[in-house]
Amino acid sequence: MDIIIETKALKIFLYGILSCKCPVTEATEKKLFKLFFKAKRRESMDYLSILAVADKNPERTPMHNLFDFCAWAKDDPFSFAITINDVLRYLGSSFHYNMVVSNHPGIEIxxxxxxxxxxxxxxxxxxxxxxxxxxxxxxxxxxxxxxxxxxxxxxxxxxxxxxxxxxxxxxxxxxxxxxxxxxxxxxxxxxxxxxxxxxxxxxxxxxxxxxxxxxxxxxxxxxxx
Structure with a gap:
């Protein structure tokens, strides 16, 4: 697979993880930021290295969900780039809204x-x-x-x-x-x-x-x- 993510998009997504009570352990979080800081001067980086860290987390992570969100929209789910706009849509569309509502029944009220x-x-x-x-x-x-x-x-x-x-x-x-x-x-x-x-x-x-x-x-x- 050839999956990359814009480095600025990764930064936004990692900041989003810091803002929320996502099921990401501190150890996993530190490894993700280590990858980001190492690559932050580049325009993009390999997303599979991100998933390799996330795979070792005890629970499924937002990094996995972002991959699925983007792959579902591509003709070739084995080769694509994750952009800033992809991250914005992930966090700001019905995809994320419905996820929150399903995890917190009745939260609208x-x-x-x-x-x-x-x-x-x-x-x-x-x-x-x-x-x-x-x-x-x-x-x-x-x-x-x-x-x-x-x-x-x-x-x-x-x-x-x-x-x-x-x-x-x-x-x-x-x-x-x-x-x-x-x-x-x-x-x-x-x-x-x-x-x-x-x-x-x-x-x-x-x-x-x-x-x-x-x-x-x-x-x-x-x-x-």
């Missing part, structure tokens, strides 16, 4: 803030005198995300950014933001669910508690904060 946080959405990043926060807007909703994390290597020069579980993963072009909005339009009742969520405070995120501090510590582990 019981914890819509957590559900909305799990889906990568386009946000504007703003600041006041003491805080940095993110705003997500659609026709039915305006949601404010408080206590967000911005990796120190992220260039803050965009109008919109991709937010996942309280972490600003990347800047978005206008076309990328439109792509996410289009995919989220296909998610039944997504706008209405978002309309129930006025504020998400990541220092008080049910059922995780201080999710901000937990994730911040994980980013500091790799000197990313």
């Amino acid at each position: 019981t914890n819509p803030g957590l559900l909305l946080s799990h889906v990568l959405v386009p946000v504007s990043v703003r600041k006041n005198e003491s805080n940095i926060y993110a705003i997500y807007e659609n026709k039915h909703a305006t949601t404010c995300y408080k206590s967000i994390i911005i990796p120190k290597d992220l260039e803050m020069e965009h109008e919109l950014y991709g937010l996942h579980m309280g972490v600003v993963l990347c800047g978005l072009s206008g076309k990328q933001a439109d792509m996410l909005i289009s995919h989220q339009t296909l998610i039944k009742n997504f706008s209405e669910i978002a309309g129930r969520v006025k504020t998400v405070e990541f220092k008080k995120l049910p059922p995780y508690g201080d999710h901000f501090s937990q994730v911040n510590d994980r980013f500091k582990r790799y000197i990313l904060r």
Whole structure:
């Protein structure tokens, strides 16, 4: 097989893993980041080396799910490249949304803030005198995300950014933001669910508690904060 991933796409995906309670052990996580740091100056890298590390994790990982997500869309599942847009669609489309809903039955009603946080959405990043926060807007909703994390290597020069579980993963072009909005339009009742969520405070995120501090510590582990 000849599977490669854009290095920038891998970075976004690994930051997404740090932002979430994925079934990836610390040992596996460190090995994945070691591969990334070794290859980060290249445009792309071999994805099979990523899967070789993930295969040794006790549970199936998002790295496996990303492979399946991309392979299903290709005529030749043995030779393709995983791009930034593939990662954005994986985290921001019905694929990821349905995965969260299946793992948390009834979350649309019981914890819509957590559900909305799990889906990568386009946000504007703003600041006041003491805080940095993110705003997500659609026709039915305006949601404010408080206590967000911005990796120190992220260039803050965009109008919109991709937010996942309280972490600003990347800047978005206008076309990328439109792509996410289009995919989220296909998610039944997504706008209405978002309309129930006025504020998400990541220092008080049910059922995780201080999710901000937990994730911040994980980013500091790799000197990313």
